[in-house]
Amino acid sequence: MAQHPFPDRRFGAFLFDMDGTILNSIVAAERVWGAWARRQGIDVDSFLPTIHGMRAIETMRRVGIPEAVLEAEIAGLVQAEIDDVEGIVEIAGAAIFLKSLPPERWTIVTSAPRALAEKRLAIAGLPVPPLMVTGEDVANGKPAPDCFLLGARKLGVPIEECLVFEDAPAGIRAGEAAGATVLVIDATHSHRLDTPHPSVSGYDALAVSQASDGTLEIIAKG
CATH class of the missing domain: 3.40.50.1000 (HAD superfamily/HAD-like)
Structure with missing residues (x-):
């Protein structure tokens, strides 16, 4: 029992x-966030465990994305997550x-x-x-x-x-x-x-x- x-x-x-x-959604989320992190020059292996359970805005601010481009970065990432639902x-x-x-x-x-x-x-x-x-x-x-x-x-x-x-x-x-x-x-x-x-x-x-x-x-x- x-x-x-x-x-x-x-x-x-x-x-x-x-x-x-x-x-x-781990496989899909880490696929999208991993691709984003590589474009930013961020170490993917150490970064991916930190993304779960938090909003994109807090995650991106934590790694130092400038406020001037933050909204555009979030919009692009969210759209990528909407487009990638495999798994x-x-x-x-x-x-x-x-x-x-x-x-x-x-x-x-x-x-x-x-x-x-x-x-x-x-x-x-x-x-x-x-x-x-x-x-x-x-x-x-x-x-x-x-x-x-x-x-x-x-x-x-x-x-x-x-x-x-x-x-x-x-x-x-x-x-x-x-x-x-x-x-x-x-x-x-x-x-x-x-x-x-x-x-x-x-x-x-x-x-x-x-x-x-x-x-x-x-x-x-x-």
Whole structure:
């Protein structure tokens, strides 16, 4: 039997990161970012591990892209990511799990721009929630808590009653800073992540029970 990640705990809403959490886009993302890094003269091997879970604007500023060309660089990179979707797939069981949730009790909180998020979700066969939070919706990207706080507000649920599903260190820190409970999805991890939070490798072993008050409990399937 799978281990129950949160025994005797119910949540008002679920907030899902996208890349690495409900879909696997690592191959496509690293293909595009790797090509960009080579054009900039950046060491690709050391750079690629730093891109996950963060917005392009924070990543590019961190490596010193001048503000005068930042907007154009971001636009070009995002378009390249929209054009390159080969290899994008759902994390095991994600589609069934998401479709089992009441629509008013979950959303996606991603660092990706909306156009890219919608393209990747469509390719992976995953639903687009009506209240999705994307990178354009906040002034400060992950690891700042802004995106998860906004997601909770959109759903009308206190952040302390939300469960954040994340895979990347920046997103985990954002969930912690927001005051949410965090569940780590480690399906795309090649090395064990040092985290105090419960981890699961996918959604096949999970189900959800909804109480009469609308709150949600994760159930570990046997």
